[in-house]
Amino acid sequence: MQAIDSDxxxxxxxxxxxxxxxxxxxxxxxxxxxxxxxxxxxxxxxCLGHAPPELAQVLGRQAQQLINCSPAFFNEPAAxxxxxxxxHSCFDRVFFCxxxxxxxxxxxxxxxxxxxxxxxxAFEIITFERAFHGRTLATMSASGKPxxxxxxxxxxxxxxxxxxxxxxxxxRLVNPRTVAVMLEPVQGEAGVIPASREFMQGxxxxxxxxGLLLIVDEIQTGMGRCGKLFAYEHAAIEPDIMTLGKGLGxxxxxxxxxxxxAVCCFEPGxxxxxxxxxxxxxxxxxxxxxxxxxxxxxxxxxxxGLVLRLGLERLxxxxxxxxxxxEGLLLALDLGSALGPxxxxxxxxxxLLLNAPQxxxxxxxxxxxxxxxxxxxxxxxxxxxxxxxxAR
Numbered sequence: 001m002q003a004i005d006s007d008x009x010x011x012x013x014x015x016x017x018x019x020x021x022x023x024x025x026x027x028x029x030x031x032x033x034x035x036x037x038x039x040x041x042x043x044x045x046x047c048l049g050h051a052p053p054e055l056a057q058v059l060g061r062q063a064q065q066l067i068n069c070s071p072a073f074f075n076e077p078a079a080x081x082x083x084x085x086x087x088h089s090c091f092d093r094v095f096f097c098x099x100x101x102x103x104x105x106x107x108x109x110x111x112x113x114x115x116x117x118x119x120x121x122a123f124e125i126i127t128f129e130r131a132f133h134g135r136t137l138a139t140m141s142a143s144g145k146p147x148x149x150x151x152x153x154x155x156x157x158x159x160x161x162x163x164x165x166x167x168x169x170x171x172r173l174v175n176p177r178t179v180a181v182m183l184e185p186v187q188g189e190a191g192v193i194p195a196s197r198e199f200m201q202g203x204x205x206x207x208x209x210x211g212l213l214l215i216v217d218e219i220q221t222g223m224g225r226c227g228k229l230f231a232y233e234h235a236a237i238e239p240d241i242m243t244l245g246k247g248l249g250x251x252x253x254x255x256x257x258x259x260x261x262a263v264c265c266f267e268p269g270x271x272x273x274x275x276x277x278x279x280x281x282x283x284x285x286x287x288x289x290x291x292x293x294x295x296x297x298x299x300x301x302x303x304x305g306l307v308l309r310l311g312l313e314r315l316x317x318x319x320x321x322x323x324x325x326x327e328g329l330l331l332a333l334d335l336g337s338a339l340g341p342x343x344x345x346x347x348x349x350x351x352l353l354l355n356a357p358q359x360x361x362x363x364x365x366x367x368x369x370x371x372x373x374x375x376x377x378x379x380x381x382x383x384x385x386x387x388x389x390x391a392r
Contacts, residue, residue, distance in 0.1 A: 004031060016348055023050025026367050026374045028353065038353045039366045039378055044188075044220050044330065047247035047288065049367035054287050055250050062283040071276045077283040084289045088229055090238040091258035095266075096277035096285075100219030100245030101134025103255040106271055107182070107215050107241050108138050110257065112158075113265050114213065115179030122179040125215070128164040130190035131183065133217055142182060145189070164193060167202040174206075180213035180241075181206075185231035185327075188220045191358045192325055192332030200235035213240040213263060219255070220330065223247030224292045224368050227302035227328030234327065247368075250288040254281040292368075301368050304375060305329045308364060311379040319386045322361075331364045332357075343385055352381045 082094035115122035141156040221231035245255035322334030340356025
């Protein structure tokens with residue numbers, strides 16, 4: 001393998017030796033020309049796969065026209081993308097930023113500003129055990145990862161945690177300081193754990209009853225990943241605030257905070273960012289939205305999600321594994337034991353990129369335009385790996 005000096009990079013995660021230099025659709029290529037079937041896709045970021053021509057064309061065209069004019073001025077792509085999100089959701093206004101953590105940070109700020117105005121200074125946001133909302137200090141505090149309990153102390157106060165799926169536990173935490181409830185419709189890092197339709201509807205009823213905001217973190221679940229444009233649609237509810245990221249930019253840094261008009265209480269100077277809503281990034285976001293809104297695209301995502309689910313369920317039955325869970329093309333296979341990291345390593349050696357957010361499971365996040373043959377190839381490679389493991 002050709003050596004590449006990476007010593008100048010700050011070591012914040014363990015990385016394999018491969019250095020990826022190009023990609024196309026569901027495939028990545030390393031510095032030696034070896035190809036890999038990618039079912040991680042930047043943690044569900046590359047919703048249209050690697051180097052999609054429509055995004056490359058938009059980037060080139062927009063870069064020649066206008067890259068950044070400062071968020072102190074309007075620009076056409078940002079206005080157009082905000083209009084598309086508003087037209088296809090229950091939200092009225094959109095604030096663009098660069099990452100999911102930044103969008104969630106904005107949601108926290110907006111909820112607290114709203115609480116200051118409408119709930120006598122209420123500021124607490126009920127979140128959930130094992131949730132993941134980002135890596136800023138506030139979003140880490142809102143998260144429920146046990147590994148972060150003593151990291152970067154002191155944390156930001158005001159995020160009481162409930163058990164995911166337990167409506168009574170949420171109700172017990174409501175008090176005069178409460179301003180909102182915030183959750184992922186599918187807890188990704190916790191192990192692809194979907195909130196039930198009944199739980200989502202119960203949260204909407206509970207928050208409405210108490211005059212609270214309901215915030216959905218759709219950084220990973222939004223933009224078609226779960227078979228609908230936004231995952232909250234599966235529960236037939238209308239939240240007050242939504243955050244988007246990952247798939248919104250199709251691979252470029254783009255995220256969004258969307259809210260109903262009644263919640264939009266930011267004043268000039270409350271929120272901003274140098275690169276937020278740049279013409280270059282939002283032009284790509286428009287192209288992503290247009291692709292997802294193409295007739296039949298989301299139905300195809302739901303169908304391919306079912307193909308992958310059934311294939312994983314067959315493997316689970318064959319190899320004596322646990323359940324398959326998730327929604328659309330965000331799925332997980334419970335391995336029943338801490339084999340995840342080992343299988344990820346062995347899959348990489350076979351040319352298949354997988355992810356193990358928890359030691360006992362594998363997560364699958366292929367491109368939304370993955371083809372059936374690639375799904376079957378991934379299942380066949382995984383089957384062979386499981387056979388080898390059983391033989392050991």
